[in-house]
Amino acid sequence: MNYTEFKTGILRLTGVDLNAYKENQMKRRIDANIRKHGCKEYEDYLALLKMNRTLYDEFLSYITINVSEFFRNPNQWVTLETEIIPMLLKKKGSIKIWSAACSTGDEPYSLAMLLSKFMPLHQIKIIATDIDQEILAKAKAGEYIDKHLTNVPKDLRDRFIIQEGDKYVISPEIKKCIQFQQHDLLKDPYPERIDLIVCRNVLIYFTEEAKNDIYTKFSRSLNKEGILFVGSTEQIIGSQKFNLNPYRIFFYEKQ
Ligand SMILES: C[S@@+](CC[C@H](N)C(=O)[O-])C[C@H]1O[C@@H](n2cnc3c(N)ncnc32)[C@H](O)[C@@H]1O
Incomplete structure (x- = not known):
């Protein structure tokens, strides 16, 4: 499975369209996360996300980057x-x-x-x-x-x-x-x-x-x-x- 197919899988699974996010940055983050979870292929990682609700939630929070603070700037x-x-x-x-x-x-x-x-x-x-x-x-x-x-x-x-x-x-x-x-x-x-x-x-x-x-x-x-x-x-x-x-x-x- 290549990254394009992975993005289609994520869209089906989560409704999040990764095509709208800048590719280099997003792919780098996702690749790092895949390594972190000991997966070698996009396919394995997608299968893991389908099975494990905690990892699924974690993945969504990870790709959407939640940093914030009060009265920022x-x-x-x-x-x-x-x-x-x-x-x-x-x-x-x-x-x-x-x-x-x-x-x-x-x-x-x-x-x-x-x-x-x-x-x-x-x-x-x-x-x-x-x-x-x-x-x-x-x-x-x-x-x-x-x-x-x-x-x-x-x-x-x-x-x-x-x-x-x-x-x-x-x-x-x-x-x-x-x-x-x-x-x-x-x-x-x-x-x-x-x-x-x-x-x-x-x-x-x-x-x-x-x-x-x-x-x-x-x-x-x-x-x-x-x-x-x-x-x-x-x-x-x-x-x-x-x-x-x-x-x-x-x-x-x-x-
Ligand atoms: C870095 S935070 C910004 C928080 C706050 N606006 C600030 O400036 O401190 C980015 C937020 O955008 C949200 N986000 C990412 N993609 C989104 C989308 N397609 N629609 C709505 N929110 C999205 C993330 O979940 C994340 O909470």
Whole structure:
């Protein structure tokens, strides 16, 4: 079995289309994982994944790379707080937010904490999605080690994060603001009439073709003058062809 046949096998088994992810990087990671499990051929590894649920879950988490942290790239969160959110609130009154590819939940929880500076918590509603069910279960549990929380401003940490031994737990009032759902950016229908999409550090793994398709769908998802917030290595070349105008660095406004 070659890599192309393996990708077809994975699509059938998991629904994840590896063709949309950059090939070199993905193949290198998968080959390393195959060696780690003592398999010689793609075929053996695929058979193992079919038989062993734990390995199957582990494989999905491994290929989708779940690294995250609260207020990742803090300067961009300052722009969000001082310019983007005030602008959106002024124009729209309320903001419908989607945190796409949210991983362990650090990003949507950061958004809820930040928004608490602008409105009562019961008014904050954030849709948070990821392809990986296991990671979503962790996100819902909202328990973290200190490393994830380095950039949380002290006032927000004191208000919304509870220390329990050596773990840190998100307060129930913040958890209530987030609606976690499984969603594959490559094939599921996108939420509609969104004012702020936050999608960071996932599109780097996709091919140009997959990225273009996702930008087109993000643009359709956004209300006019809504904002797309991307990761620090994910500036969109020729964003206008998706009706997305550069607004600030890493922020695009739907025309
Ligand atoms: C590196 S994390 C980014 C987390 C967070 N956005 C951040 O910037 O800290 C990438 C996430 O993308 C998710 N992902 C990968 N492929 C996806 C897909 N096709 N649809 C939705 N999420 C996907 C992974 O499961 C992973 O949780």
